[in-house]
Amino acid sequence: MGQRVVIDPITRIEGHLRIEVEVTNGKVSNAWSSATLFRGLELILKGRDPRDAYLFTQRACGVCTYVHGLASVRAVDNAAGINIPENARLLRNLLLGVQFLHDHMVHFYHLHALDWVDVLSALKADPKKASDVANHVSTAGNSGINDFKEVQARLKKLVDSGQLGIFANGYWGHPAYKLPPEVNLIATSHYLEALRQQARTARMHAVFGAKNPHLQSLVVGGVTCATDLNADRISEFKYLWKETMDFVTNVYLPDVVAVAGFYKDWAKIGGTTNFLVYGDFPQNEKEPDSFMLPRGAIFKRNLSKIEPVDMAQVEEHVKHSWYEGDQALHPSKGETKPKYEKLDVENRYSWIKAPRYKGEPMEVGPLARVLVAYGKGHEPTKKAVDGLLKKLGVPPEALFSTLGRTAARAIETKIIGDAMEGWIDQLAENIKKGDTKIYQDYQMPAEAMGAGLNDVPRGALGHWVDIKEQKINNFQLVVPSTWNLGPRCAQGKMGPVEEALVGTPVADPKRPVEVLRTVHSFDPCIACAVHMIDPRSNEVYKFRVV
Amino acid sequence: MQRHMAPNERENQDQQKRILVLGVGNILLRDEGIGVKIVEKLKAEYEFSSNVELMDGGTLGLRLLDPISQSDYLIVVDAVQNGQPPGTHYRLPPEELEKRVTFKNSLHQLDLVESLAYSEILGNRPYVVIIGIEPADISPWGMELTETIQAQVPEISSRVLNEIEAAGGKYAAKNRVEAAQ
Numbered sequence: 001m002g003q004r005v006v007i008d009p010i011t012r013i014e015g016h017l018r019i020e021v022e023v024t025n026g027k028v029s030n031a032w033s034s035a036t037l038f039r040g041l042e043l044i045l046k047g048r049d050p051r052d053a054y055l056f057t058q059r060a061c062g063v064c065t066y067v068h069g070l071a072s073v074r075a076v077d078n079a080a081g082i083n084i085p086e087n088a089r090l091l092r093n094l095l096l097g098v099q100f101l102h103d104h105m106v107h108f109y110h111l112h113a114l115d116w117v118d119v120l121s122a123l124k125a126d127p128k129k130a131s132d133v134a135n136h137v138s139t140a141g142n143s144g145i146n147d148f149k150e151v152q153a154r155l156k157k158l159v160d161s162g163q164l165g166i167f168a169n170g171y172w173g174h175p176a177y178k179l180p181p182e183v184n185l186i187a188t189s190h191y192l193e194a195l196r197q198q199a200r201t202a203r204m205h206a207v208f209g210a211k212n213p214h215l216q217s218l219v220v221g222g223v224t225c226a227t228d229l230n231a232d233r234i235s236e237f238k239y240l241w242k243e244t245m246d247f248v249t250n251v252y253l254p255d256v257v258a259v260a261g262f263y264k265d266w267a268k269i270g271g272t273t274n275f276l277v278y279g280d281f282p283q284n285e286k287e288p289d290s291f292m293l294p295r296g297a298i299f300k301r302n303l304s305k306i307e308p309v310d311m312a313q314v315e316e317h318v319k320h321s322w323y324e325g326d327q328a329l330h331p332s333k334g335e336t337k338p339k340y341e342k343l344d345v346e347n348r349y350s351w352i353k354a355p356r357y358k359g360e361p362m363e364v365g366p367l368a369r370v371l372v373a374y375g376k377g378h379e380p381t382k383k384a385v386d387g388l389l390k391k392l393g394v395p396p397e398a399l400f401s402t403l404g405r406t407a408a409r410a411i412e413t414k415i416i417g418d419a420m421e422g423w424i425d426q427l428a429e430n431i432k433k434g435d436t437k438i439y440q441d442y443q444m445p446a447e448a449m450g451a452g453l454n455d456v457p458r459g460a461l462g463h464w465v466d467i468k469e470q471k472i473n474n475f476q477l478v479v480p481s482t483w484n485l486g487p488r489c490a491q492g493k494m495g496p497v498e499e500a501l502v503g504t505p506v507a508d509p510k511r512p513v514e515v516l517r518t519v520h521s522f523d524p525c526i527a528c529a530v531h532m533i534d535p536r537s538n539e540v541y542k543f544r545v546v
Numbered sequence: 547m548q549r550h551m552a553p554n555e556r557e558n559q560d561q562q563k564r565i566l567v568l569g570v571g572n573i574l575l576r577d578e579g580i581g582v583k584i585v586e587k588l589k590a591e592y593e594f595s596s597n598v599e600l601m602d603g604g605t606l607g608l609r610l611l612d613p614i615s616q617s618d619y620l621i622v623v624d625a626v627q628n629g630q631p632p633g634t635h636y637r638l639p640p641e642e643l644e645k646r647v648t649f650k651n652s653l654h655q656l657d658l659v660e661s662l663a664y665s666e667i668l669g670n671r672p673y674v675v676i677i678g679i680e681p682a683d684i685s686p687w688g689m690e691l692t693e694t695i696q697a698q699v700p701e702i703s704s705r706v707l708n709e710i711e712a713a714g715g716k717y718a719a720k721n722r723v724e725a726a727q
Contacts, residue, residue: 044574044687059574059604106608154667166663195664199612 002029005509007516017485017524019497020345021515023506028515031494031501032345033485035352042336045475050076050444050467051220053475057463058215066099066205067456068477069218071463076220079450079467083285085437087229088222090427091208093281094237095215096456097420098204101244103457104366104413105201105252107523109194112406115517116259117187118177119167123155125185134186138254142193143186151189171511178262187259190251201244207237222439229436234428241424245417248410256410260392260403267394269504270402270518272496274299276362276483277372278309278462280455281419292419293412293455296372297357301400303375309357311451314462316478317354317489320347328356328490332449332464334476354486354495355478363496364459364483365522370408371399373415380418384411402500405521444470458523459483484522497522562597565715566617566672567706568610570603570624576688577632577681577695581623584702592707595716608661615665617672619713623706626678633694635705636678677705 002024022030041060045053053076058069070092077084084092127148134143158167179187208225209215217225260266279288279295288295288309296306316334319326324337343349354361362368373381388407389396398404430436445467452463459480466474486495494502497519504514569585572578585600594600599617603610614620626636665671679702682692691699707717 041574041687044689056574059572065604102609110608154669158667166660166667192667195611195668198608199615202609202612 003509005506005512005515007512017519018343019501019515019519021501021504021506021512023509026505026507028501028504028506031498032349033352033487033495033497034343034345034350035481035485041477042334042475045472048472050079050465050470050472053463053465053472054218057477066095066209066215067454067461068463069215070096071452071454071456071461071477072465073218073220074452074454075450075463075465076452076467077450078452079448079465080220080442080445081448082221082440082442084222084440086284087427087430087435087438088440089282089284090423090430091223091225091438092218094420094423094427095205095208095217096280097416097423098201100416100457101248101413102198102201102205103523104409105194105244105248106198107409107457108252108256108406109191110198111523112520113187113191113259114167114170115513115520116177116263117179117191118172118174118184119155119170119188120159120172121177121179121181122185122188123152123159123181125152125181127152127185130182130185133182137186137258138250140190140193140251140254142189148185148189151185151192154192155188171513174511174513175507176513179259180262183258183262187255190255193247193251197244197247200240204237204240204244207233207240219439221442224439226436226438229427229431229438231428234424234431238421238424241417241420248413248417253410253414256407257388257391260407263403264392264394266403266517267392267398267401269514270405270500270521271400272361272363272499273301274357274360274362275368275371276309276357276364276460277368278453278455278460279369279372281416288453292378293369293416294372294376294378295453296376297362298368298371298375299358299360303371303396306372306375311453311462313358314478315356315359316482317356319354319490320487321350321353322348323353326490331355331462331476331478332451332466332474334464334474350487352482352486354489355483356489356493359489359491361486361489361493361495361499362483363500364455364480365405366409366412366457366459367399367405368459369455370412380415381411384415402518402521409523446470456480458525479525481522481525485524497524563618563714564616565598565619565621565710565713566613567598567600567621567623567710568603568613569601570605570610570622572605573689574687576683576685576690577679577692578625578684579689580625580679580681580691580695580702583691584623584699584706587699588703588706591720592717593720594710598710598715598717608664611661611664611668614661614672615668615670620672620674621706621709621713622674622676623702624676624678625681625684626676628678628680630680632680632682632692633698634680635698635701636676636680637705637709638676638678640674642676675709677702677709 002022004022006020008018018034020032021028045056054069054072057072058065060068127145130148131143131145205215208228210217217223275298277296279291279293281292283290295309297309315328315330317328322340324339370381374385448467450465454461461480462478464476484496488494500518504518506512506514569581571581573582582602585602589600679698682694
């Protein structure tokens with residue numbers, strides 16, 4: 001019996017996640033992922049007008065607002081049998097593209113980088129050397145000696161104040177940090193750059209989203225941003241897009257490569273086995289055939305055989321979750337009957353159900369998407385992946401790892417971002433030709449079932465709607481983090497994050513930064529977003545080492 | 547959407563403080579949505595001077611950094627859990643916030659307080675006042691405020707208006723006909 005380490009809650013994620021691992025001989029030998037918040041959004045949707053679903057679902061989470069809105073609208077589109085106009089498709093794709101650019105950038109720098117970057121070590125860096133290194137790595141701006149001196153001064157002020165603020169909960173000085181001080185300084189500087197850039201990137205959502213936060217321009221049948229379809233607004237969008245892509249190309253990607261170079265051992269840690277992608281970014285009305293990010297499933301890491309996806313094979317297990325019964329059901333027949341007992345990792349230990357595809361746990365998200373696209377021979381993906389593997393001097397197997405997951409996120413950011421240019425230009429072209437149609441009229445059916453299958457920054461997202469008497473009779477969501485962070489199923493098979501953690505080295509059980517690396521690489525989001533202000537406490541970690 | 551100026555354009559404008567009233571919270575979780583509801587109500591019933599902006603911040607964390615960084619004086623309206631009886635009013639001045647490192651009970655890890663810390667590190671942290679109220683019920687799910695909190699809506703509204711005035715903003719009640727349209 002090894003040592004038990006509990007991390008509760010895991011910070012720098014969206015939501016409340018509890019991870020328990022067993023450490024034997026310096027490595028994780030067992031793991032349990034618990035989400036300790038109950039969500040039952042379905043309960044609030046019952047009896048409402050299907051057209052309003054998206055206004056509710058996009059309020060569920062503080063990060064993935066647009067994606068839930070889009071998934072709900074698509075589910076109702078599907079139920080009503082609507083084929084939306086091309087402009088609506090382009091605009092929905094563009095807004096989803098923005099979500100990817102913004103989420104992935106914020107994830108790498110603000111939710112994940114500090115697992116690899118020792119901020120305090122940056123104080124020891126020589127600004128001149130940092131400037132030389134930075135200019136050698138990329139053409140990013142703000143990399144003069146004085147720029148780095150200024151970042152150091154800011155950091156020092158923070159440290160001297162005794163209030164580390166956003167850097168308060170790090171494991172600074174931990175032996176698992178491998179970057180030289182200069183690289184830590186460059187990364188810290190880019191952390192601040194990314195803060196500025198993400199704020200501007202988010203404005204793209206406001207251009208065609210009517211408002212931000214919580215976009216209002218989606219509608220069953222298309223989009224509503226008619227007044228924004230003019231040259232001014234389109235060029236404003238394009239300007240912000242270009243600025244963002246400059247950052248992605250010249251800062252984000254080179255940083256991932258530079259950091260990965262020091263952590264090649266992580267190309268062997270944190271992998272899973274099976275992958276599922278619903279796909280997204282339709283290029284015409286043929287779905288899923290026209291998806292830019294193709295749909296597919298991979299079993300046992302076999303990239304030469306990408307299987308088609310059969311949604312009838314999805315089931316949600318509750319044997320280890322706090323719900324009544326232990327019957328595995330298809331989401332369209334899903335039940336949400338909460339029954340909390342106690343947290344017992346041998347029995348029931350999570351609010352998340354355990355989804356399975358053909359009985360197997362499936363990883364979803366950037367790595368799954370990149371692998372499926374790669375296996376299907378999607379040219380831009382192939383080029384980007386092969387290029388990266390070559391740069392790092394690692395074999396394709398390296399993709400099945402924590403490092404591979406983080407690199408895949410950067411790769412797809414670039415691929416999606418590049419594709420957006422074509423969509424912007426096509427939109428401008430259509431409008432110039434006088435095609436301004438953004439909405440398809442329809443008749444809401446009295447009774448219908450609809451599915452909205454999407455792939456969003458964190459992975460495969462499904463919304464299912466059941467309409468009776470033109471009202472929502474049942475609504476089910478299976479969110480990406482359910483796939484990734486769910487507990488064991490009825491057969492006792494681990495969920496992806498549990499599986500990925502097994503074998504992770506842990507140098508110091510009291511400071512399990514290595515565990516955080518793998519957990520954060522999935523970009524956990526347990527969509528909840530109650531953010532209360534608690535003026536009393538600043539205790540963050542509860543550790544129980546037994 | 548109002549166009550914001552870039553930070554470097556700040557110096558060129560007149561010396562009026564830009565006041566942002568941010569209602570935050572999740573409207574699907576009963577009293578958790580009080581901040582958003584107050585802002586919506588004030589927007590519907592009052593007109594404000596041009597240096598005042600009211601915003602439904604919803605459940606967004608980091609994406610609020612942009613508007614936060616563009617303001618000089620930030621008034622946040624939110625539910626505050628402080629272990630007092632439901633309906634207790636709070637006014638948290640900036641020094642109260644500076645005592646915090648992180649907020650354990652925030653379920654949204656990149657929350658408002660972190661956004662403030664970020665705005666500081668970027669060198670444009672506004673002066674922040676939090677107008678809060680102790681919620682009675684924030685358990686899922688429901689769109690309506692509890693009676694306890696609903697009864698406090700006029701009081702919270704007037705506190706926020708006073709705060710706007712103290713910050714240098716002006717307001718006037720819309721006439722009812724217009725408000726009804």
